């Protein structure tokens with residue numbers, strides 16, 4: 001019998017033997033447990049880093065996570081605090097990647113090459129936004145496409161290339177491993193993936209975006225790349241529709257086998273891993289600054305949609321980075337905020353704060369599919385894919401309290417995640433046990449920021465000059481121009497600061513303001529001396545007028561329609577007719 005602590009939907013403890021391959025593969029002592037991976041839905045164990053990077057999504061539909069989160073080495077602070085971004089990334093990533101898979105010199109070269117494309121010498125600079133309140137902004141948009149995704153996708157592109165060159169050595173024609181990358185984007189992943197993969201041998205990339213629901217610059221960044229291996233698909237629908245199509249393609253064994261699908265979304269573990277570096281880097285930058293008070297805690301505040309960016313912070317925290325809390329900042333698409341307020345993870349707002357107070361009249365347009373069209377379109381997401389990874393850890397810790405062994409706890413966690421995800425699909429949501437919500441609250445808080453509050457925040461930081469906020473190209477005399485996503489993080493930080501004065505707040509700035517002219521203009525058009533041209537990087541000038549290539553995917557085409565397009569285009573590429 002399950003005891004009273006058994007979570008809703010959790011099966012009675014079964015002592016199923018682990019898959020035989022696990023025992024066999026674990027004999028391989030060149031990998032530590034943190035360098036072996038399992039699926040959040042329980043069916044795959046013992047996979048290598050290369051396998052999870054190339055597969056993207058597990059065959060049971062789950063996401064890959066390390067079998068164990070590595071602890072930080074002794075003296076990590078003194079050893080790592082003065083490292084460059086690339087050297088720090090090398091130390092962190094080495095904990096998760098066995099040298100028998102990627103020799104250290106090769107890993108170092110891949111990392112160095114990935115960050116050599118960034119415009120800022122610090123790669124991800126930390127600036128002081130408001131010294132009095134200990135509020136700092138971590139600028140993550142100095143890569144080729146001006147969004148935080150570049151940090152992971154420059155690396156992932158080079159990693160794919162490295163694995164493929166190795167696999168294809170001495171092979172020709174159809175014997176070569178040809179990777180077909182399929183990704184869904186609400187604007188930023190798409191361009192970052194395209195810039196990371198354009199022109200790479202043995203890779204075709206298909207990016208699905210919701211037609212008309214990405215910003216004009218984002219759309220132009222993607223569709224003006226005319227390399228033969230890049231294919232943009234504009235889907236009539238929402239980002240969630242795009243994400244569902246991608247997941248359905250991964251669930252199809254036939255296309256998986258014939259086309260060897262690869263993922264660039266944050267379902268790919270390498271995306272999360274690469275993003276952990278900047279949490280450590282920001283912590284070191286802050287702790288070396290004169291404003292740092294060693295007895296005060298640190299919080300990271302993260303504008304959140306698909307839950308990938310903040311999940312990287314969660315891994316950093318689990319490894320031992322001293323961050324007191326991670327603050328989830330959502331826009332009006334607030335499934336995550338409602339979860340932290342109520343313990344219900346539901347596509348529609350029926351429980352918790354929103355239902356009690358009535359749905360706030362914030363002004364964002366709601367589509368029939370339930371997604372609201374906000375001023376922060378990259379976060380217009382109904383269901384956050386990576387939340388599944390956190391759910392696994394929550395279920396694992398809950399199971400661990402029953403006092404069984406680790407293998408049992410992992411199996412239970414997989415079964416529980418599977419049950420929750422099934423309920424999400426069939427009933428539109430699920431509720432977690434009160435103790436699970438309690439442990440989610442131990443590491444996280446959440447805030448929901450409306451469009452109105454987003455605009456107010458952009459205005460506030462433009463009108464009040466920041467201490468030294470100059471690194472996105474804005475003159476300090478006119479203050480700082482936040483993009484709408486970063487403004488959501490800053491608005492949430494200000495609320496968190498009110499509750500916890502003195503705590504250092506590092507708010508993540510996820511995109512350059514020039515990518516979101518609409519919101520920035522709305523907020524600042526009446527400000528004296530404001531001109532959008534002052535924030536426009538030279539790379540964006542004339543971009544919208546360039547030649548474009550994009551294929552429309554009409555409503556109703558479904559994932560089978562997309563499969564057909566992908567199959568035909570890859571065939572044309574392989575025949576060399578593209």
Ligand SMILES: Cc1ncc(COP(=O)(O)O)c(C=O)c1O
Nearest residue numbers: 188305306307308309378485510
């Ligand atoms: C600019 C921007 N900010 C925030 C987010 C949300 O990040 P995540 O999906 O990792 O939660 C995204 C999309 O991923 C984004 O493009």
Ligand SMILES: N[C@@H](CCOP(=O)(O)O)C(=O)O
Nearest residue numbers: 185186187188189265266378
């Ligand atoms: N906001 C994202 C949505 C996809 O998220 P991902 O992190 O899972 O790739 C985007 O800009 O495309």
